Structures are given as structure tokens and as C-alpha cells.
Amino acid sequence: MPSLRFLRASICATLLAITAPISAHEGHDDDPTTTAPARPRIAVHSDLYEVVAVREAPDRLRLWLDRFEGNVPVTAARFEVALGEQTLVAQPEADGTYGLASPLLARTGQPFDLVFSVTGGPDGDDLLSGTLPALPVPDPHAGPFEDPWHAALEWLAHSPWLVAGSGLLLGLVAGNAVAGPRRRRGRLAVATALMLMMIPAGGNAGPGHDHGEAETATGTATVDAPSRLPDGRVFLPKVSQRLLEVRTVTLREDAASRTVTMVGRIVADPNRGGVAQSIAGGRIIPPEGGLPRLGQTVRRGQVLAVIEPAIPVADQTTIAERSGDIEQQIATAEARLARARNLAASGAGTRVQVIDTEIELDGLRRRRLLLSQNRVAPEVIRAPADGVIASSRAVAGQVVAAQDVLFQVVDPRGLWVEALVFGGDAAMDLRGATAAVRGSQPMRLELQGFGRAVQQGATLAQFRVENPAPGLSLGQPVTVVAQVADPIRGLILPRAAVVRAANGEQVVWRHVEPETFAAAPVRVETLDAGRVLVAAGLAAGERIVVQGAGLVNQVR
Numbered sequence: 001m002p003s004l005r006f007l008r009a010s011i012c013a014t015l016l017a018i019t020a021p022i023s024a025h026e027g028h029d030d031d032p033t034t035t036a037p038a039r040p041r042i043a044v045h046s047d048l049y050e051v052v053a054v055r056e057a058p059d060r061l062r063l064w065l066d067r068f069e070g071n072v073p074v075t076a077a078r079f080e081v082a083l084g085e086q087t088l089v090a091q092p093e094a095d096g097t098y099g100l101a102s103p104l105l106a107r108t109g110q111p112f113d114l115v116f117s118v119t120g121g122p123d124g125d126d127l128l129s130g131t132l133p134a135l136p137v138p139d140p141h142a143g144p145f146e147d148p149w150h151a152a153l154e155w156l157a158h159s160p161w162l163v164a165g166s167g168l169l170l171g172l173v174a175g176n177a178v179a180g181p182r183r184r185r186g187r188l189a190v191a192t193a194l195m196l197m198m199i200p201a202g203g204n205a206g207p208g209h210d211h212g213e214a215e216t217a218t219g220t221a222t223v224d225a226p227s228r229l230p231d232g233r234v235f236l237p238k239v240s241q242r243l244l245e246v247r248t249v250t251l252r253e254d255a256a257s258r259t260v261t262m263v264g265r266i267v268a269d270p271n272r273g274g275v276a277q278s279i280a281g282g283r284i285i286p287p288e289g290g291l292p293r294l295g296q297t298v299r300r301g302q303v304l305a306v307i308e309p310a311i312p313v314a315d316q317t318t319i320a321e322r323s324g325d326i327e328q329q330i331a332t333a334e335a336r337l338a339r340a341r342n343l344a345a346s347g348a349g350t351r352v353q354v355i356d357t358e359i360e361l362d363g364l365r366r367r368r369l370l371l372s373q374n375r376v377a378p379e380v381i382r383a384p385a386d387g388v389i390a391s392s393r394a395v396a397g398q399v400v401a402a403q404d405v406l407f408q409v410v411d412p413r414g415l416w417v418e419a420l421v422f423g424g425d426a427a428m429d430l431r432g433a434t435a436a437v438r439g440s441q442p443m444r445l446e447l448q449g450f451g452r453a454v455q456q457g458a459t460l461a462q463f464r465v466e467n468p469a470p471g472l473s474l475g476q477p478v479t480v481v482a483q484v485a486d487p488i489r490g491l492i493l494p495r496a497a498v499v500r501a502a503n504g505e506q507v508v509w510r511h512v513e514p515e516t517f518a519a520a521p522v523r524v525e526t527l528d529a530g531r532v533l534v535a536a537g538l539a540a541g542e543r544i545v546v547q548g549a550g551l552v553n554q555v556r
Contacts, residue, residue, distance in 0.1 A: 039224055042114065042130035043514040048123040049074065050514040051116050051130070052238045053081075054224070058106035058135060063090050063098040063116075064238035067123055071241065071248045071511065071543075074121050082115035096242065108135040226555045234509070234517045234555045241515075247547035248511045251491045251540050257431060257483035259527050262461070264419030264435065264480040266472050269464070272414030274384030276407040282309040284398045284406075285378065291394055292407065298383040304407050305394050307379035319371060326368045333361040387411040390474055408474075415465045415472060417445060419480040420458040433463055433482035436529035440469040445480065481528040491534040497546040498524055498532060499553045509552045511543040517552055 042053040045068055052064040063081075065074045079090040079098050083105070090098035105112065112132040119125045224237040236246070268274075284291075285306040292304055337357040343349025390410040400406065417435050433445040445463035453459075463480065465472075493508065501507045507519040522537035538544070545552055 040133040040135075042132050044116075044128050044130040045514055046126050046128050048126045049118055049121065049128065051118075051128050052514050053100075053114065053116075053130070053132065054237075055105070055132070059101055059103055061100040061105065061132075063100060064242075065098065065118065065121075066238070066241075066514075067121075068543075069123070069248075069250060071246055073242060074118075077121040078119045080117040080119075082117065083112060087117075105132075106135070109137045110134045228556050232519060233512070234519075234552055235515060236517055236552060236555065237515055241548075244548045244551045246545055246552065248543045249493075249546050251493075251534075251538060251542050251544060253489050253540055254492050255487050255489050256492055256527050256531070256533060257487050258525075259481045259483050260421070260430075261526060262419040262421055262480040262482060264417045264463075264478050266465075266474055266476045266478060267416045267418050267462075268390070268408075268410045268474060269414035269416050272385060272411040273387050273390075273409050275405045276304055276381050276384060276409070277403055277405050278307050278379060278381065278400050279402060280307070280309050280379055281400055281402040281404070282307040282379065284308075284394050284396060284400060286396045291396065292389050292392065294389050294392055296389050298387065298389060298409060300383055300386050302383045303380055304383055305381040307381060307400070309377075309379060310399065323368065323371055326364055326371065330361065330364045330368065333357060333364055337361055381406060383407075383409055385409055385411065387414075410474060412468060412472070415468050416448065417463045417465060417478060417480060419461050419463065419482075421450070421461050422458045430461075430482045430484065433480055434529040435463070435465065435478040435480050437469055437472070437476065437478050440471075442529035443467055443469055445482075447482075479529065481526060483528065488533070491538055491540060492527065493524070493532055493534060493544060494546045495526075495530055495532050497544055497549050498522065499549050501553070507553070508538065509545040509549050511545060517545065519553075 040055045042051070044051050048068055050064075050066045050068055050071070053061045054063075056062045061081075063079065065077065065079055066072060067074055073096050075092060075096045079092075081088050081090055081100055083102060086102070086104065088100055088102055090100045093099050111134040114130055114132055116128040116130075117125075118128070224239070226234065226236045226240050228234055236244075285308050287303045287306050292298060298304070337354065340349055340353040340357050344351055344354050387409040388411075389407055391408040392406070393404070394400075394406045430447050433447065434442040435445055436442050444466040446466055448462040448464055451460035451462075461482075497508050498506050499508070501519060501521075505521050506524060507521050509517045510520050512518050520537055520542075523535045524532040525535050527533050
């Protein structure tokens with residue numbers, strides 16, 4: 001049957017079109033591991049400097065000069081470029097780059113060998129060389145429809161969405177050969193329509209077949225953007241490195257000590273702070289100036305509150321009885337004193353009787369005074385040390401019991417850390433330690449001593465904070481990393497250089513070329529709150545990103 005033969009031929013042609021390999025021809029590179037930047041450029045480096053030159057226009061270059069050690073921009077050096085027999089001076093720009101303009105750069109058809117001379121730089125003088133790609137020679141015969149059939153095949157070969165359509169077209173042609181005479185005209189019309197639909201409107205691909213928005217014959221180009229290359233590396237142009245402030249270090253072996261990690265909390269220095277408590281209890285009375293507020297600075301001995309003692313009813317009865325007895329004894333002593341004075345004046349008495357009675361009377365009056373003071377004298381609460389009010393539990397009119405803590409005074413410059421040391425780590429010789437609080441720089445600690453009592457398998461260790469971070473609070477949890485006495489040698493990196501890849505493994509970013517970075521899986525051990533020891537994955541001499549690694553890791 002003709003229809004069945006036509007259907008079979010169409011299916012076979014479609015399968016052949018789908019499975020047939022499409023080979024790249026001149027001007028196309030199908031290697032998925034290479035991706036070129038948008039604009040022509042030179043990227044070279046020496047042991048001292050890195051130079052990147054990008055063609056901004058046919059006759060103008062933009063240059064970046066950075067130190068090889070650290071990737072720090074160099075903005076104040078004399079930068080010269082030798083172009084053939086001519087030597088040009090690159091002019092510094094306000095953004096930290098250099099500009100170079102010359103009509104010689106607009107020459108087309110051949111690359112340029114450039115020699116860069118750096119004098120007066122922070123790392124000394126240096127020479128670097130590189131080759132700038134040539135500008136393409138414009139084709140005078142190129143037109144909007146230079147070769148429509150070649151453009152159609154080119155477009156079809158690089159359009160996977162039209163592979164099935166190509167197979168259908170071949171199937172129509174093959175089926176037409178086996179169809180009857182009455183059906184050939186209709187199928188030829190369908191085939192012709194499909195061919196016209198697949199011909200692109202603009203088929204002016206010239207030499208090199210440049211279909212994208214990248215470099216044109218006039219030298220203009222799209223803006224270079226950070227991108228993740230197919231092989232996993234990251235292309236990060238110098239302009240982006242300057243914005244992100246990417247910095248690197250060259251790995252070298254160094255000596256360090258092993259560390260142990262402990263959980264700790266912020267406490268007050270016992271000699272530079274304290275608590276204010278009531279001895280007897282009573283009702284709180286605000287002093288002159290009011291009760292202190294949280295965070296207020298106080299001086300040692302400053303009145304913080306006044307406690308009016310509360311006297312029970314039984315005590316009040318006892319005090320009243322004693323007061324009455326003393327008053328009666330005072331009245332009796334005063335009467336005896338008056339009689340003794342009269343007798344002494346008349347000569348019937350002696351002066352000794354008068355003196356004894358006066359002494360007895362003075363003693364009774366002092367007892368009465370002390371009794372009255374004990375009954376009404378308030379308790380004064382004073383600051384135990386210089387510092388600030390860390391906590392306050394005093395309210396005017398509040399009744400407090402004996403030994404209640406009313407205020408806690410802390411010196412912000414005198415803080416300690418209490419950490420729990422588990423297992424055998426308590427017996428180790430700790431040399432130094434650091435404490436890390438979320439959102440602040442690591443703090444240096446000085447070991448004060450170990451406790452000798454084990455509580456739930458842990459020993460308490462106390463450290464003095466040498467450089468307290470602003471805003472620390474008592475009881476705030478911290479992570480303490482203490483150095484053990486046994487020194488080791490190895491590759492040391494800042495903790496910020498190690499980031500997590502998409503698969504969850506720890507990686508660092510190697511600076512392999514001036515604008516290219518590659519991820520390297522590593523295994524690290526913690527040294528302290530800000531450093532790690534590279535156990536595997538890196539070698540000495542490699543340049544590693546230590547600032548901005550997290551931003552480089554996010555480039556997609």
C-alpha cells in the first residue's frame with residue numbers, strides 16, 4: 001500500500017535525523033569544556049603582578065594591575081605598554097584601573113604582541129608580555145541574505161528543537177518517491193513549505209559564524225559577567241573581583257598547635273564586679289536620685305537602694321518592754337543624781353556618788369538611743385565595685401527577704417569565660433585559647449585555672465577575656481577553642497576560606513589564572529576560632545581565596 005510505505009519511510013528518516021551525529025565545522029567549537037569571555041582580552045601574570053587587558057573599543061584598552069600575592073589592586077604604579085616600536089603610558093583612572101588608547105590597536109587581521117612594564121610598584125619593577133587577539137577583517141560582500149541555504153543548514157544543525165522536523169522533511173521526500181502520481185504534488189508542496197519555514201530570516205553568518213551578541217567586527221562586545229564554566233571553574237572578571245574585594249594568600253607551611261573545642265559562657269570577673277544583697281530584708285525605698293537603671297555606670301560605695309526593715313509583732317512587743325524598762329531606769333537614775341548633787345552641795349554627801357550616778361545615767365541613755373535606732377534605722381545597699389548595672393530586681397515598695405540579690409554590677413572590661421572540658425582534655429597543657437561569639441571577631445583568652453571537681457564527666461576551666469567584644473552579656477554562650485601544647489606544622493588557612501559546595505563537601509577556591517578560579521575539595525582540622533589546618537587536598541604554593549570565597553562559591 002502506498003500510504004503504508006510512505007509512513008514507514010518517514011519514520012526511518014526521522015530516526016536517522018535524530019541519531020545522526022552533527023559535527024561542528026569551521027568556526028564552531030563544540031567542546032563543552034571551553035567558554036570564552038565576551039570581550040577580547042589578555043590575562044597574564046608573573047611572580048609579582050597580574051595584568052588583565054580588555055578591548056573596550058577598536059582603539060582602546062582597559063587594564064587591571066594587581067599584586068600576585070594577595071590579589072590587591074595596584075593603582076599608583078607607572079604602567080607602560082610596548083606596542084611594536086611604540087611605547088605608550090597607560091593612564092590611571094578614578095576607579096583604580098588604567099586606560100590605553102592608540103590608533104594602532106584598531107588594526108585588523110593580525111594579533112598584537114604587547115609588553116607590559118611596571119615600575120614603582122609595591123613589589124618592585126616587572127615585565128610581562130601577552131598576545132591580544134586580532135580584530136576580524138570585515139567581509140565587504142556580506143549581506144542580509146548572503147547564503148540562505150547554508151544559513152538554513154547551519155541553523156538546523158544547531159537547533160535541537162528542529163531535529164524531528166528535519167526527519168519529517170526527509171520522510172516526506174522519501175515517501176514522495178514511493179507514492180503514486182496523484183499524491184506526489186501534494187506531498188511536494190508540504191515538503192517545500194517545511195523547507196521555507198526552516199530557513200532563518202537572517203542568514204548572514206560570515207567567517208567564524210558569530211551568531212551571539214559577543215564581539216563584532218567593530219570591536220564592541222557585551223559586558224563580561226561572572227559565570228560558572230562547564231568544567232566547574234568560575235570565570236570572574238577583574239571588575240567583579242574589585243567589587244567583591246576578593247583576596248588570596250599563597251599557602252606556606254607554618255607551625256601551629258592542636259586545639260580542643262569547648263562549650264562556655266560569659267561570666268563576671270570575681271574581682272571586678274559583684275552583687276548587692278539585703279542582709280535583713282524589708283521594704284525597698286528609692287534613694288535620693290532614684291533606683292539605678294540597667295546599664296547605668298556606678299562607682300564603688302554608691303547608694304543603690306534603701307531597705308526599711310520589717311519588725312515582727314513579737315519583736316515590737318519585746319522592744320516596747322525594753323524601752324519602757326530603760327525609760328524607768330533613766331528616771332530613777334535622774335532622781336538619784338539630783339539627790340546626790342544636793343547632798344554633795346550641803347556637805348552630807350560625797351562627789352563620788354554624783355559621778356557614779358552620772359555614769360549610770362549616760363549608759364542608760366545610750367542604750368535607749370541604740371534601741372530606737374535598731375527599730376527605725378534603714379539598711380543602705382551600696383555598689384560593691386565600679387562598673388555597670390548588669391541586672392536589677394529592685395522596685396520601689398517591694399518587700400524583699402534576707403539574702404535576695406537586688407543588683408549585679410559588672411565591669412565590661414573585666415569578663416571571664418567558664419568552659420566545660422570533657423574527658424582527658426582536662427589534663428592537657430593548654431597554652432592559649434580563643435572564644436567565638438556569633439557575629440563578632442574571635443576574642444583572645446588567658447587561662448586562669450582548672451577546677452578539681454568533676455561534674456557529670458566535665459571539669460570547669462576559667463579564662464580571662466583579653467579583648468572583650470562590645471555588647472557581651474553575662475551568661476552568653478561562646479565556643480572556646482584552646483590550643484594544646486603539642487606543636488605541629490602544616491598549611492594554615494583562615495576559617496572563612498573554607499565553604500560548602502552544592503554537594504555539601506568542604507572546598508576552597510584556588511586562584512589558577514588572573515580571572516579563573518577552581519574549587520578544590522579539602523579536609524581540614526580546627527586550630528582555633530579563626531583558623532583551620534589543611535589535612536588533605538592542597539599543596540604549598542597554591543593561591544587560595546581567603547576573602548570573598550563565599551561570594552565566589554555562589555557564582556552560577
